[in-house]
Amino acid sequence: MDHQEATIDHYDACVTADKCLLSAPLHIFQSYMEQAVCSSLDIETVRKGPSYCPWAILRASLSVLPIILPTLLGLTLSQLLCQHLSQRSLRRFLLEFLLITLPTVCSNTVANSYNNHYCIVVATLITLLLLRCGAWRGAAAKHCYEVGKKPAAITLLRATSYICTGCAILAVDFKAFPIEWRKSREYGASLMDVGIGMFVMSMGVVSQRAHNWADMRRVLKVVLPLLMLGLARTVVITLISYHQDEHEYGTHLNAFFTLGLTKLLASLCSLLARSDKQLLPLSLAILMLHELFLQQGLAAYVMSSANRSSFLSANREGLSALPGCISLYLLSVWGGRWYKAMDKLSYEQFLTKLRKILLVTAVTWLLAFACVFLFGIARVTFNAGYVFWLFGIGTLLLLLCSFLFELCLMAPTEKLTPLPALVETINMNGLTYFMLCNFLTGLVNLTLNPAKRSSGECVAILMLYMLASTGMVYVLFRKGIRIA
Numbered sequence: 001m002d003h004q005e006a007t008i009d010h011y012d013a014c015v016t017a018d019k020c021l022l023s024a025p026l027h028i029f030q031s032y033m034e035q036a037v038c039s040s041l042d043i044e045t046v047r048k049g050p051s052y053c054p055w056a057i058l059r060a061s062l063s064v065l066p067i068i069l070p071t072l073l074g075l076t077l078s079q080l081l082c083q084h085l086s087q088r089s090l091r092r093f094l095l096e097f098l099l100i101t102l103p104t105v106c107s108n109t110v111a112n113s114y115n116n117h118y119c120i121v122v123a124t125l126i127t128l129l130l131l132r133c134g135a136w137r138g139a140a141a142k143h144c145y146e147v148g149k150k151p152a153a154i155t156l157l158r159a160t161s162y163i164c165t166g167c168a169i170l171a172v173d174f175k176a177f178p179i180e181w182r183k184s185r186e187y188g189a190s191l192m193d194v195g196i197g198m199f200v201m202s203m204g205v206v207s208q209r210a211h212n213w214a215d216m217r218r219v220l221k222v223v224l225p226l227l228m229l230g231l232a233r234t235v236v237i238t239l240i241s242y243h244q245d246e247h248e249y250g251t252h253l254n255a256f257f258t259l260g261l262t263k264l265l266a267s268l269c270s271l272l273a274r275s276d277k278q279l280l281p282l283s284l285a286i287l288m289l290h291e292l293f294l295q296q297g298l299a300a301y302v303m304s305s306a307n308r309s310s311f312l313s314a315n316r317e318g319l320s321a322l323p324g325c326i327s328l329y330l331l332s333v334w335g336g337r338w339y340k341a342m343d344k345l346s347y348e349q350f351l352t353k354l355r356k357i358l359l360v361t362a363v364t365w366l367l368a369f370a371c372v373f374l375f376g377i378a379r380v381t382f383n384a385g386y387v388f389w390l391f392g393i394g395t396l397l398l399l400l401c402s403f404l405f406e407l408c409l410m411a412p413t414e415k416l417t418p419l420p421a422l423v424e425t426i427n428m429n430g431l432t433y434f435m436l437c438n439f440l441t442g443l444v445n446l447t448l449n450p451a452k453r454s455s456g457e458c459v460a461i462l463m464l465y466m467l468a469s470t471g472m473v474y475v476l477f478r479k480g481i482r483i484a
Helices: 026-032 054-063 065-082 090-108 112-132 135-142 152-171 191-205 213-239 255-270 276-302 316-339 347-374 384-410 421-428 430-448 455-478
Strands: none
Touching: 054 065, 054 347, 065 090, 065 112, 065 152, 065 384, 065 421, 090 112, 090 152, 090 421, 090 455, 152 191, 152 316, 152 384, 152 421, 152 430, 152 455, 191 255, 191 316, 191 384, 213 255, 255 276, 255 316, 276 316, 276 384, 316 347, 316 384, 347 384, 421 430, 421 455, 430 455
16 A cells, blocks of 8 residues: 555544543543554554555454453453452452553553563463363353343453553553554544444443333433533533544534433334344344445545534534444344343353354454455444444453353352452442543643653553552442442
């Protein structure tokens, strides 16, 4: 590809002292989700035209995984090495903090080029530890797997996202954070592109379809606060002249509006389904119709430099993405309801479930790969390639969490084994944790000027920052206080 002739757009997601508290939690997660390589020269966005390289996008779509895995592997190690300690033990919290947070910080900054090596070494260590205590195999075969009410795998997915994003909101402001890990403005598959999609999935996988208009009233109780946060964020950034890239959601919309409108419209669409099983064909039908409109010229218009004279044209990015958001949400609701369909499973039933998740994962990734060559992957329009890519990442992580924790780590115990203390701590006060991270990020930017810090100072500041944010919510956890 001739990189001199290619038209390149660069979206700098790095914001420093002007970070707005009302942009949390979505902006936090998006600041983390910005790591991948889109070409041999680390080009961050690629137009779908003469310069569009499907193989580069394919490589980039796969390179996202080794950047997320260090956190998940740290959670696994902490479960292996610290489960004999009480959840409210300060010693356990500190050990888990080092096992989980240190690799997360380093994988985002000074050691980002060694993520693959780290994942291989730690995965090998975990395998050896499991083989050493081989009793888990016999115990697992006799274990009754309870996955119905609060699946450990879904809880772990949520915690992994929180920890990663809490780290990256500050890491992105250091020069040790790779500059090429930025969000694609048009076609691309960088790690930061995962952000809004993962929030849509996280919202959907713990939800259920609306059965009637009474359910819609309950949906409004969730939607209205999101829309109010979106409005408040728009008002605040307008008053303080805070720069917002129009090519992300548009001039006035933001991620809160996207999430609120997605849940509202998807819940309305789910009224068309008579059972949870019908959510799958419904979501695919919406996605195919969405892709048809994109191919008929909508995608070209959204990514063009057309003027923004009206509300629709000014916010074409956010509005055009809604059908894809709805499709991903309904897919996630279907997946979550399927995973929790049976409360208690035998060993054989649980293995069957894992095989089915593996099959869904493989099919989804194949569809994503096909879309790379047919339509591309575009977060800005939430096209078919993006939806399948995100769903593939989510199902793969769900499979790993189910296998590692449910089968290998939790089954051999005779009593219910709690998850790592850090997981329960953050899940108990997730929004509070996000707000603390955002506040501390602004404080660091105002006082320490992270852009001028060395690599050593970067790691030290990030570790102290993570200790402060997780430590505060851990105090709430020990006292049994849940804020939000």
